[in-house]
Amino acid sequence: MAKPKVYVTREIPKAGMDVLKPYCEVEVNQAEQPPTKAELILRASDKDGLICLLTDQVDKEVLASGPQLKVVSSISVGFNHIDVSEATKRGIYVTYTPGVLTDATADFTWALIMATAKRVAEADRYVRDLKWKIAWAPMMFLGSEVYGRTLGIIGLGRIGSAVAERAKGFRMKLMYYDPVRAPTQKEKEVGIEYTSLENVLKQADFVTVHVPYLPETHHLIGRDQLRMMKPTAHLVNTARGPIVDEAALATAIKEKWIAGAALDVFAKEPIESQNPLLHLENVTLAPHIASATGESRFAMARIAAENLIAVLKGEKPTFLVNADVMTVRPLSRAKML
Numbered sequence: 001m002a003k004p005k006v007y008v009t010r011e012i013p014k015a016g017m018d019v020l021k022p023y024c025e026v027e028v029n030q031a032e033q034p035p036t037k038a039e040l041i042l043r044a045s046d047k048d049g050l051i052c053l054l055t056d057q058v059d060k061e062v063l064a065s066g067p068q069l070k071v072v073s074s075i076s077v078g079f080n081h082i083d084v085s086e087a088t089k090r091g092i093y094v095t096y097t098p099g100v101l102t103d104a105t106a107d108f109t110w111a112l113i114m115a116t117a118k119r120v121a122e123a124d125r126y127v128r129d130l131k132w133k134i135a136w137a138p139m140m141f142l143g144s145e146v147y148g149r150t151l152g153i154i155g156l157g158r159i160g161s162a163v164a165e166r167a168k169g170f171r172m173k174l175m176y177y178d179p180v181r182a183p184t185q186k187e188k189e190v191g192i193e194y195t196s197l198e199n200v201l202k203q204a205d206f207v208t209v210h211v212p213y214l215p216e217t218h219h220l221i222g223r224d225q226l227r228m229m230k231p232t233a234h235l236v237n238t239a240r241g242p243i244v245d246e247a248a249l250a251t252a253i254k255e256k257w258i259a260g261a262a263l264d265v266f267a268k269e270p271i272e273s274q275n276p277l278l279h280l281e282n283v284t285l286a287p288h289i290a291s292a293t294g295e296s297r298f299a300m301a302r303i304a305a306e307n308l309i310a311v312l313k314g315e316k317p318t319f320l321v322n323a324d325v326m327t328v329r330p331l332s333r334a335k336m337l
């Protein structure tokens, strides 16, 4: 029997390729850039599976272009780049890679909390630009205290919880908002108080965003929400760019409604040159790298490949997004291996 055909939208860690190669005929986009939509449509047209990244918009047209497609496996925890309901209708399994990037992402969120509080990136630019002319000055680069302050977490899922756990060392007061409240037992274990979004914004010294990007979370943090924050507060976003209204954030920073922000994610990635956030000193910027450790990225690639192979073996993948797809195409009809 012919091997299943799989398209991989970018070169991925060997850990993923090693899982795919014994079972599949694998075609890889060798370019540094993601495939264009036309390319993705062309490549998907004769494939049984797709390994994609969060930069690939797997929309209705892409899904429609692959009559043989049985599985779209993303190397990411977020899956807002995939039209999941369309995939389900077409009997296409959608899988993702949660868990293995939780620690890397929570660590990085803390790097951003500390960076914005202590103005690390700004200070680095200052030194490199040879602007450091006075050896030590009592009021130079005053930052914000973190120890003992209040951390507000928006979204207490895996990553939000891991961020909370790390706050213990800083003896912070913890509060969170989540559309779905966590069980009381979990709140007790984490030592976190549940409250409204408004209260989190009004009381927290650091607000960090960890909800998925959905129509309901689009601009969840907009002008009105930024207006509620303390002038000494900082906003951190390692989730998805469009959860924060960037134009409103730029105004909030310029007009000093808040003290600073640190962002790993943006509405348009890579960031556009006209983005006003690029020109604000007290905004720390990173190029969507929160999960970027070797450990995390290798595991993500391996798990994505394992998810894909499981579907093609007719087995339930460990991390399935659309469990209802099994009623449209039972696993026995996805089985090729």
Ligand code: GLV
Pocket: 054, 075, 076, 077, 078, 079, 101, 239, 291
């Ligand atoms: C990163 O943003 C991911 O979704 O994995």
